[in-house]
Amino acid sequence: MPELPEVESQARDLRHLVTGRRIIDVWVGWKKTVATPSVEKFRRGLIGRRFKTIQRRGKFIIIKLAGGTGAPLALISHFRMTGHFRIAKLTDSASGKEWYRYPADRFTRVAFKLAPARAGNPPDILHFSDIRKFGRLWLIPQAKITTLPELRDLGPEPLDPSTTPTVFVQCLRRYRGMIKPILLNQSCLAGVGNIYADESFFDAGLHPTTRVEKITDQELVTLFKMIKLNLANAVQHGGSTVGEFIGMRGKPGRHRPHLRVYGRAGESCKRRRNGKPCGGTVKRIVVAQRGTHICPVCQKVRR
């Protein structure tokens, strides 16, 4: 579920569903999902604390916790390829031992049992589900959020007004080589992944293998605008959902039909000029070991 719009959608759902809720138990089914600290400290740190605020940074979700003794803590998540949160009610009467399996989900790696929202209600289970087990969770003091290496080296937020086209262009000028891998490395913008990179290159009429040093400032500004547009539209639609459901209650994102190249190999290009279709066929190539989708008519290779 993983690019900025999908993570933003999850963060918003979390905000509505778990803000203020208290964690009363934690189950860890795959130890490596907990990046830091040890599983025991992770459980001890979380139990008894409440979800206070929920923010997104790039593809990370940062949950600040309240309560407990000692330094205030933060729970941080990264979904990588298939991670996502889901919430379910623990209405089963046999809710004792295997509460984390309710409802049945083979892919739950970590589960958080939340105290009932109101007396008399059943507890809720917040599942961190992740088919491929690449997703990670961190529990660290809030004071260390900005120094966590994974967060420290992130570029600016694409949709933040303080991230101007100039900021973007000047950052890219520090690099040389193919534009796509540079854009995907998160250091000039945080949150752009494979789908929205391909869509933005298409909209900007840029071939993803073009070397940055061969791209003019003006073209980079256009690329930046297209990135913002694609991300903002996708956020409006609740993300793109490619494989699994992404909504916290199982609702998929609605942006998929708006994609113009990603996942459309072999189909006709959607671009029209003066009302006439471009006539090209979307092609799948490999750039920096990632599947890449282009229209060979709209996006010319340049050396």
Next chain:
DNA sequence: CATTACCTGCAA
């Protein structure tokens, strides 16, 4: 730079 590793499921 490119390749490999981390994992599992699914479609061809």
Next chain:
DNA sequence: TTGCAGGTAATG
């Protein structure tokens, strides 16, 4: 059975 998947870190 092979290749592919929304990501990133580690290693030549």
